[in-house]
Every structure is written in structure tokens, then in C-alpha cells.
Amino acid sequence: MNLLLDIGNTRLKWATEDQGQIDESHACDYRQPGCLASLERAWRGISVSRNLAIASVSEKQVLDSLIQLGQTLWPQCRLLIPQASAAAFGVTNAYQQPEKLGIDRWLAMIAAHNLYPGNVCVVDCGTAVTLDVVRADGRHLGGLICPGLNVMKQALVSNTADLMFTQRSYDTELGSATDVAIANGVCAAVIGLIEHTLSKLDADYRLVLTGGDAAYLVDLLRVSVSYDRDLVLKGLSIFCRGDANL
Numbered sequence: 107m108n109l110l111l112d113i114g115n116t117r118l119k120w121a122t123e124d125q126g127q128i129d130e131s132h133a134c135d136y137r138q139p140g141c142l143a144s145l146e147r148a149w150r151g152i153s154v155s156r157n158l159a160i161a162s163v164s165e166k167q168v169l170d171s172l173i174q175l176g177q178t179l180w181p182q183c184r185l186l187i188p189q190a191s192a193a194a195f196g197v198t199n200a201y202q203q204p205e206k207l208g209i210d211r212w213l214a215m216i217a218a219h220n221l222y223p224g225n226v227c228v229v230d231c232g233t234a235v236t237l238d239v240v241r242a243d244g245r246h247l248g249g250l251i252c253p254g255l256n257v258m259k260q261a262l263v264s265n266t267a268d269l270m271f272t273q274r275s276y277d278t279e280l281g282s283a284t285d286v287a288i289a290n291g292v293c294a295a296v297i298g299l300i301e302h303t304l305s306k307l308d309a310d311y312r313l314v315l316t317g318g319d320a321a322y323l324v325d326l327l328r329v330s331v332s333y334d335r336d337l338v339l340k341g342l343s344i345f346c347r348g349d350a351n352l
């Protein structure tokens with residue numbers, strides 16, 4: 107059994123995996139007090155006999171505390187912490203400094219390239235929104251990074267005197283109240299980023315959406331889209347199984 111951890115800037119997602127089969131994934135806000143204790147309770151009944159595989163784009167301290175917990179619970183497990191590289195599992199990285207690419211982006215691209223043959227445009231709608239374009243032959247053409255929906259809303263509140271937002275649903279229609287105008291404004295910004303980028307590409311690309319806010323966006327896009335909740339965990343699973351040079 108492997109344990110897969112995807113530590114973003116807001117949430118930690120985890121799932122157990124055996125021979126490529128990922129069980130139901132779980133998510134928690136690891137900045138909340140008590141999160142580590144509840145993870146420990148959830149993990150006590152699990153036996154990680156092979157890899158503890160971790161992708162983290164958070165602070166080192168968060169990663170270190172989870173490594174420590176894992177190694178206490180399963181002293182025999184192997185720690186697998188993939189890094190972005192120039193090429194792995196058929197994908198070649200467009201970055202001039204490949205190791206600077208976020209590991210969550212790299213894993214999502216590797217999973218998408220291996221699970222959805224053909225040209226893919228991978229969009230991860232998390233704390234940040236990232237978009238990466240990978241050709242059918244595995245060549246990464248590059249990507250875009252912009253603030254996620256929550257970060258955009260918070261940025262508005264932090265930089266203005268009169269703006270406030272509420273937790274309301276997203277749409278791209280024009281709003282007639284401040285909270286609607288903000289929710290739909292930030293949503294339209296992300297929808298626009300995706301549709302604009304796809305329309306500029308030289309060929310057809312399958313759009314694959316992942317991340318905590320992806321489910322809000324799938325129905326609002328005017329292009330066809332595949333929603334894959336666990337793309338980063340699936341990338342970790344590929345790393346657990348295989349030889350990156352293949």
C-alpha cells in the first residue's frame with residue numbers, strides 16, 4: 107500500500123493506493139488547529155508498506171511535520187518526494203530551469219498525458235490557477251499562473267475601502283449587487299483565461315480541469331471539459347509505480 111499526499115497552499119489532499127488503484131481521496135485544511143491530530147487518527151489504521159509519496163508546494167515546515175508523522179507511523183515505508191525535472195514519464199518540461207516548475211503542475215501534466223492521450227490543456231483551480239499545455243507527443247509548451255477565485259476576492263477586499271464578498275455561487279452573468287459582481291467577476295476572469303488560451307492554440311486540445319474550485323467552473327465553460335478531481339494524486343501514483351525515464 108502507498109499513501110499519496112498533495113499539499114497545496116490551502117489544503118492537503120490524500121489517498122491510499124495499491125497497484126495503481128487510488129481509493130477515495132480526502133481533503134483537509136491543514137492550517138486549522140487539530141488537523142495533524144485528525145490525520146494521525148485517520149492514518150493509524152492504515153499500513154503503508156511501500157511508499158509515502160508527497161507533493162508539496164507549501165512551506166518546508168508543513169512538509170517536515172507530515173514526513174515526521176508518516177515515519178513515526180510507518181518506520182519501514184520509503185519516502186518518495188518527486189521533483190520536477192527536464193523530462194519524466196513521456197513529458198518534457200518547457201521551463202528553462204525545469205526544477206522551478208511547481209511539482210503539483212508537473213504531476214498533473216504527467217497524469218493527464220498518460221491518462222488522456224492526445225493534446226491536453228491542464229488547468230488546476232486551487233489557491234492559484236495554473237494552466238499548462240502539453241502536446242500529444244509529451245512536449246510541454248509552457249503555462250500560465252494567476253490568482254485563484256478566493257485569492258482574487260481577498261485581494262479586492264484588501265485593496266479597497268468598500269468591497270466585501272460573501273460565500274455565494276459563481277456564474278459569469280452580469281451582477282446587480284456587489285457580492286454577485288465580485289463572485290461573477292473573478293469567475294469570468296478564470297473562464298476567460300481558459301477560453302482565450304484555448305482559442306489561441308494551434309490545434310485542438312482536450313481541456314482537463316482539477317483543483318478545489320474546478321467543480322464550480324466545469325458547467326460555465328463553453329468548451330467541452332473533462333473534470334478529474336485527483337489529477338495530482340494520480341501523478342504521484344505514476345511515480346510510485348514506475349521508472350521516470352520510460
Ligand SMILES: Nc1ncnc2c1ncn2[C@@H]1O[C@H](COP(=O)(O)OP(=O)(O)OP(=O)(O)O)[C@@H](O)[C@H]1O
Nearest residue numbers: 114115116117163210231232233234256317318319
Ligand atoms: N471543503 C473545502 N474547504 C476549503 N476549500 C474548498 C473546499 N471545497 C472546495 N474548496 C475550494 O478549493 C480551493 C483550494 O483548492 P485546492 O485544494 O485545489 O488548492 P491547493 O492545492 O491548496 O492550492 P495550490 O495548489 O494552488 O497551492 C479553495 O480556494 C476553495 O475555494
Ligand SMILES: CC(C)(CO)[C@@H](O)C(=O)NCCC(=O)O
Nearest residue numbers: 163206207208209210211234251
Ligand atoms: C503555482 C503554484 C502555487 C500552484 O500550486 C505551485 O505550482 C508553485 O508554487 N509553483 C512554483 C512556480 C512555478 O510553477 O512556476
Ligand SMILES: [K+]
Nearest residue numbers: 114210230232
Ligand atoms: K494544487
